[in-house]
Amino acid sequence: MDYKYIEQLIDRYWQCETSIEEEKMLHLFFQQKEIPSHLIRYKDLFCFEQEERCLKMSDDFDAKVLAKVEKPIVKAKRISLARQTMPFFKAAAVVAIILSLGNAMQKSPIGEDNDYNYDQYTDTYTDPQVAYDEISSALQDVSEGINKSKVLEDTDTLVSTTPATKELIKE
């Protein structure tokens, strides 16, 4: 067997230049029964690594961890269930609010005050001529009022605009 290659691998192993595959090869090599005398001093080092790899946990460990981990599953489910039903509660609340508001509106006294129901209006005059005179006199009053305020407004603007005109008005 060609030990040159193994020697070279060992040298590179100490220099940390071997790949994982090459290191596996070294481990395999030192598992053999017959190893040349000049390499045997390294046997234990490589066998040690091989042995340490077999170290395992006690068998009941899986059950212990799963028992601890599976408890939170139930907890998590409960939270998600509450979250799932949340939108339904929200929707129900919105419907309840709308219904109670509508109910309140229908029964409130404010609604009656502002009720403009033109069908329920009744005539106040029997003779159309009297009604016409009444409305025209009322409109006349309104128009006079408007004109009066207009004149006042005009003099106001005159007064405010120029001091010269102000004097003129006073005279």
Add this chain to the structure above:
Amino acid sequence: MGVTFVPLTRHYYREMQQISFRNDILPLKDKLFRLAFRITLDRAEAEDIVQETLIRIWNKKDEWMHLESIEAFSLTICRNLSIDRSEKKEAQNVEFNENLHDTADSSNTVGSMEHNEKMQIIRRLFNKLPEKQRSVMQLRDIEEKSYKEIAEILNITEEQVKINLFRARKNIRQQYIEIENYGL
């Protein structure tokens, strides 16, 4: 083959959007245990740390999908917990009983007293290394992780991984050969 298989499965899981605790995370327990044991040197403590690590990972269920590698993530948590606990123990001045005889002996098929003794010597040398060297060597020589993965787990550069590994291997080799040549 192993190299192509790992990214493929990772891709597959991400595509399928399902990582199973039972099938993908729980099987990491022995790897986590070996690392925790290497750092704390206490079997019961290490088991406890693995349990806490797994529970923490479980509680971060929402993040699984965004992780580059759930294994590296788990090993990082495990190492940090182990360091925390061993620091606490040191603060309490608790002396570790190096009661490691029962650890790997069951799998020992060679079975000779001399062999056991030698394994014991190497284990002691290994466990005497500084934590960083111990963790790097554990992950490389025992768990066969790439430099990139180890750098990610320990949150250091690949260059630092190499330096720590180099020192760890050199230390163990030199001391072991000295013991072999001159006795204890």
